[in-house]
Amino acid sequence: MERFVSLLASGIANGSIYALVALGIVLLQKATGVINFAQGDLLTLGAFAGFWLLVDEGLPQPVMFALVILLLFAAGIGLERIGYAPLRGRSPLVIVISTFALGLGIRAALVLWQGTTPRDLPAPFGGTFELFGARIPLQSLLIVGVLALVGVGVYLLFQKTAVGRQVRALAVDRETALLMGIKVRRLSPLTFGLSAALAGLAGVLVAPILSVSPGLGFGLLLNSFAAVILGGSERLAGVAFAAMFVAVVQALAAGYVSPDLVDAYPFLILILVLAVRPQGLVRSVTGVRY
Amino acid sequence: MSVTEMVRQRVAVAPPAFQGKQFPLLAVLVFLAIFPPLLRTNPYDLGLLNNALIYALLTLGFYWCFALAGQFTFAVFGMYAIGAYTSVWFAKHFGGFWSGLIAAVVITAAVGALTKLAFARCSEIYFAIATMALGSLIVILFREWTSFSGGYEGLGDIPLPSIFGYELATGQSRYYLGLAILALLLVATVLFFRSPVARDLAFARDKGPVAAVTGLKPLRLQLMGFAVGSGIQGIAGSLYAHGAGFFSVEAFNIDLSLLVLLMLLLGGMVSMYGAVIGAVILVYLPEFLRDASKYAEIIYALAILVIIVAFPSGIAGLRYTAERLVRRARRT
Amino acid sequence: MLDARDITVRFGGVLAVDSISVSVADGEVLGLIGPNGSGKSTFINAVTGLVPASGSMTVDGRPVPLGRPGAVSASRVLRTFQTPQVHDELTCLENVLLGLPDRSLRSIGAAWLRRRALLKAERRRWDEALRALDFVGLSERAQAPAGSLSYGERRRLELARAYAGRPTTLLLDEPAAGLNHVETTGLVTLLRQWRDNDGPALLVVEHKIDFLEELCHRMVVLELGKVIASGEPAAVWADPKVANAYLGTVVVDA
Secondary structure (H helix, E strand, O other), X not given: OHHHHHHHHHHHXXXXXXXXXXXXXXXXXXXXXXXXXXXXXXXXHHHHHHHHHHHHOOOOHHHHHHHHHHHHHHHHHHHHHHHHHHHOOOOHHHHHHHHHHHHHHHHHHHHHHHOOXXXXXXXXXXXXXXXXXXXXXXXXXHHHHHHHHHHHHHHHHHHHOHHHHHHHHHHHXXXXXXXXXXXXXXXXXXXXXXXXXXXXXHHHHHOOOOOEOOOHHHHHHHHHHHHHHHHOOOOHHHHHHHHHHHHHHHHHHHHHOOHHHOOHHHHHHHHHHHHHOOOOOOOOOOOOOO | OOHHHHHHHHHHHOOHHHHOOHHHHHHHHHHHHOOHHHHOOOHHHHHHHHHHHHHHHHHHHHHHHHHHOOOOOOOHHHHHHHHHHHHHHHHHHHHHHHHHHHHHHHHHHHHHHHHHHHOOOOOHHHHHHHHHHHHHHHXXXXXXXXXXXOHHHOEOOOOOOEEOOEEOOOHHHHHHHHHHHHHHHHHHHHHHHOOHHHHHHXXXXXXXXXXXXXXXXXXXXXXXXXXXXXXXXXXXXXXXXXXXXXXXXXXXXXXXXXXXXXXXXXXXXXXXXXXXXXXXXXXXXXXXXXXXXXXXXXXXXXXXXXXXXXXXXXXXXXXXXXXXXXXXXXXX | OEEEEEEXXXXXXXXXXXXXXXXXXXXXXXXXXXXXXXXXXXXXHXXXXXXXXXXXXXXXXXXXXXXXXXXXXXXXXXXXXXXXXXXXXXXXXXXXXXXOOOOOOOOHHHHHHOHHHHHHHHHHHHHHHHHHHHHHOOHHHOOOEHHHOOHHHXXXXXXXXHHHOOOOEEEEEOOOOOOOHHHHHHHHHHHHHHHHOOOOEEEEXXXXXXXXXXXXOEEEEEEOOEEEEEEOHHHHHHOHHHHHHHHOOOOOOX
16 A cells, blocks of 8 residues: 555656646747747756756755746747747758757766766655655645646746737637737747746756756656647646656556656557547547558 | 640750759768768778768658658657667568668658657647657656667667678778668759659648648648658667667757758758758867866757747758848938 | 439537438539538548548449548549649659659569669659640640649649549549639539530539639539538529528528
């Protein structure tokens, strides 16, 4: 029983991380139509930035969190300027290639800056608590809590603010939204920044659990894609639940089936979904196979 | 137009693809390629030459998948791995290098066809994501299936290629084998261009629904292109394995796909020679920029960006880039 | 000969085509008209399998499944598009070659292993394609890339491709759109020539009334996805429902 609970808990914590990354991906996709293949590397950047601020510079945890969010927001805007703005109007695939290349650039830059030895980021709240006999790190609780807060925040952003309404309009009918005067040029750096900040936040949250290495985020990228595709980019809640599902399945399968294949399970889910229902599980879209 | 004029014109009415001088050009280039290993005989340089050949093959396979069949794929590193491992297994358990090579082609082509078929309804980007996951899964499979692949410990004792009993033990002899295979595949590509399949595939790729109502079978055509491309990637894997003598699963990761993409973008997607040009440049460039080797990946990342933005047609397509610039200059 | 029954197309909640039945007999020219949004192009898309639809269809007496473009073209039903769909980078000749029904030796296997037979078949096809280009008056431009053609020439190229396909039924989606008066007259002449020479049954979606008057034996009028009138052109023009659909009702102060 404790085994099950502890696996479930770690699944939920991981799922929250995937959800944070996936939310950033979906947010960007709704606003600009772009799928950011550098999202994982932005997570890594956040983790390394957190390490630098906390350990090298000795800043307190809350300050570190705030600064990482700001730094990553700026990084997101930078990404938009370099990798998206010059390619406006090109096919989505070209932009994907561009973000993929920039992700590689970020990874390589991190290797140069910090080297490849894995590091451990100290958690804000160390220690564990007990649930049904299982020991669960407090960090997991923090992660889930942050996700809930972010979820509420993003929901409010979308429903109550002008920016949010504009993003929703763009997501539903881009052409009409543009005709109605929505300033995409101002909106896209903003959404890139926000999306990157989410990734950075996920980075500092997951860093105490996993060790921080340059390939950290990229390894998680496909897992978040699985959540995005499974959950469908219609409802944000759907994406979050899909992320939980992927991570819990992953944790349980690793625990009960085979731990060596732990990184393979989300990929299997992804491939299954794309082969069987490529539009995701949410809507029924019409299409003709010829 | 009068009947006599039409009859007279009959000779000239072949489409441009059938009239070009592709074979003489290829023959000249292959002939020129005979000399490098005679001029530089030390093992290091021969290793570079063989490397360039293998990457040229890999990129040619990617060219078939992406440029010809119109389907972007991240799974190049996965096909490469399948080619390498299956070739070695068949070579050891069946009948030497050639059985391995044939097995590698057949199996990777089949996997490629299955991939294209399984994800046929996906959008471009989702297909790319699927191939990313597939490639990763393939590598994980080989990583865990240690009885077959040796996992991290790797495979050794790999049979050398041999022709009529004569073992190709030197880098030089393996270079000529690789060159022959590359030349053969380039010939096959030219024959493809000089045939109705090429225009049918172009139409299916660029205007799928219209092609379907015109009576073509777009999925089948793209399947063919993708399978051929995957098979070529498998050949590259096989040549790599039998030339390396030893390799492990660490040799296969997604950075390989990125490198191949850069090679094709750099060389130019507009021509099959783009694959070769890009491969040669990117294998030899690090030799000239030894001190900057730390920055290699960053340079690659920036290079991809610059090419996409400014030179989308690559080196082979510089003519198009020049035309575009001239047109833009004329307008202002 | 094409007989489509109860064709229905739904896009989400919108009923674009509401149980329409239309048939075209051999040698007949049917005009399909109606205001914008009445479902004319959607109907053609449904019949040729490009959008999912329900209903049934027989061609030359044999049933053809909906939603399968391959099956539709295999029964010699071809179409043109509102904007001419040609491949800009291929030459005019190559574009027409795409439409030829002779599919022998068009595989990669043939390209690699049966070159001699392939080249022989190709020469035959080049001839036939040239004749199709000649029919529409584009044989001089056979080797020119389709991207270099004017709009009117692209329309003719698309028609040549359809001609080369030897259809028994041809669906034309606004074939005269974007053409000036001279080009339109030329098109009418071409279609008449084709019709009088063992041509296919024609179903023409069009807005230009003079174009339709010269060609059509019969007309069908759509509004909001339903058939509101059908019959001989003169009768259709006189039908007050048709005028209403296009212009709205005139309210006269009593």
